Amino acid sequence: MDDRKLRILAAVVDEYVTTGEPVGSKAIAALPDINVSSATIRNDMAVLEQLGLLEQPHTSAGRVPTFQGYKLYIEKCMPGAGLSEDEKQRLDSMFTDDAALTEDGLIQSATSALAEITKCAAVAVNAMPQFSVISKVEVIPTGKRLYVILLITSAGNIKNKACRLEFDLNDEQLQFFTAFLTEHLHGVSLSDLSPEMFDRLVTAMGAYMATLSPLVQGLYELSRDMMRQELTVNGTRNLLTCDELKTQDIVEFMENQDVIMPILNDTFSGIHVMFSEDAKREHPQQTFVIGNSSMIVGQYRKDGKTAGRLGIIGPMRLNYAKVIPYLEYFTEKISNLISEKEDDDT
Amino acid sequence: MDDRKLRILAAVVDEYVTTGEPVGSKAIAALPDINVSSATIRNDMAVLEQLGLLEQPHTSAGRVPTFQGYKLYIEKCMPGAGLSEDEKQRLDSMFTDDAALTEDGLIQSATSALAEITKCAAVAVNAMPQFSVISKVEVIPTGKRLYVILLITSAGNIKNKACRLEFDLNDEQLQFFTAFLTEHLHGVSLSDLSPEMFDRLVTAMGAYMATLSPLVQGLYELSRDMMRQELTVNGTRNLLTCDELKTQDIVEFMENQDVIMPILNDTFSGIHVMFSEDAKREHPQQTFVIGNSSMIVGQYRKDGKTAGRLGIIGPMRLNYAKVIPYLEYFTEKISNLISEKEDDDT
């Protein structure tokens, strides 16, 4: 693979990304850093096409990169530009201050900023929520026979669920129950909350059992709810305005976002770019991917361990040279923010 | 306005709603309950067009109802069919059991069911959240110097917010503060929580003041957050597949949903149908409405008073005869469910 051919590939990608039109040999010959004639470029492009890196929409049109072309571009030819201080500040200003106080809020704010700035959809999943630990359980009366169970984990996640009982609890019962739950559940990892464990809890409650079992049931459901990986998606609407994606596909994605979870979870380290063609091949069981799309995924960390993944879904024709640094900056920033929080705890 | 003309209007609407094609005089003459020739119908249709009830996309095409045509149809000619038992059961089955336990959950579940069954977008706002009353305030430590404020209202709404303090609180301080807040805030209506009131609270706290003021600040923000009317929107994506609406408009709506709040809040009683033309006229300051759309709004009640509004946004070409009964059934059902809850409380 010639150096000049790589430069031509890069030129095609850059040009196509900005104009959206198939790019011809003349347009490339006109570029300042290419000093050969259009005929030579035609020859090279024919070779690049044979290698599967470029393709022609039809015989007498210019060339367009294939997903393999993009891959090689990202790997070999992409300008490795970092972000300017201005850009960093701009990104920073998109985080609201108190979003950083909870991981949920942080992810929410990061995905929405990322979607805004890339004009793509931004996605995130938290990794391994089943390993977080219960830090607080509380039962709060909110109405006649109506109670809210409140569950807080060490990661700072908060969830609640309403339950209706057959009878009302008096203060003593409520206190007993709260103390009972705290005693048995505080510090317990979510993954240890099996149905059997709850059965044991119920029997251990003795006389209160019958009255309180709906609460225990609710608590079980709440814990299941909490250990489910949470998928955050923001800005899917941005995809609607980009005309190389079919609205049909996007609507299907909106209705069925969970299908991308396995794909997200598949990426191991660093920034990873995956095209819809890849996804179709590697996850054929998935009912659906958005055609002509690409997905860029990175990890954010907490104490050095992957704590979740953050990514972008956009058209294949995307300014990777800009978008990838954005994603890198965001994952880095999130890692710092949640680790900073962690530092405070110790 | 002739009776026959009304029948013809109704026929045009029905036919157009099902086929989506402009309907001609012959098609109407072929209907069983119309016993005049196509020429007569042509004459009548010309009159209906002059009245602004029908219009022609172009000279040699059939007629299409205008929004005024739809209005008259809904008012005068629509078959007032109730729902069959089958349909009611189908709707009932779309509510999950525990959704009914909180108003939020109920509205979430209702809008999503309504969107699903009408293939439109479903919207809801709660009315007058500022009049609900604080039933519980709690401060829960979740990490080093990190606290969560929990606020529960009499309506069963639950919200929380994380706060970071300068110093940690010991148990005594925490208990004091919780007791202090409960004493001063329990039973207070959200609308009474003015900044001045919080100022008084802060000074009343005396020695604790400096330490705790971020919490008070957080509490204030939380209460402001809670008295904001909550807009629930579900199934906007359904609109994307209906081709008389411009995707551009829908995207704008997605980005800017709040603009419909004043329109929703404008409807007073019963079911109200409003077309984008109306909205443009009555709310000209609104930056945007979806073109060719209609919005159907009803109220749900609690103790006989309007507690919120539930509505549908869809294309103007909509099967009103089906959709309106659906909406009626839903508002009725919600009213019963939240009033049933209320009954329990008393």
Added chain:
DNA sequence: GCTAGCACTCTGTCTCTCCGAGTGCTAAGT
């Protein structure tokens, strides 16, 4: 007041042509 008949109008579709952009190939030049 209704209806049959007729001329008219307009759209959507199909075909044909033409233009231009871009290619591949060949032959000549370095």
Added chain:
DNA sequence: ACTTAGCACTCGGAGAGACAGAGTGCTAGC
């Protein structure tokens, strides 16, 4: 051996005309 100039070729898109079909308005007769 590589590069370049030149040329014939291909293909899509735009534009013009022709045509069929649906639907109308109008007039004359029942």
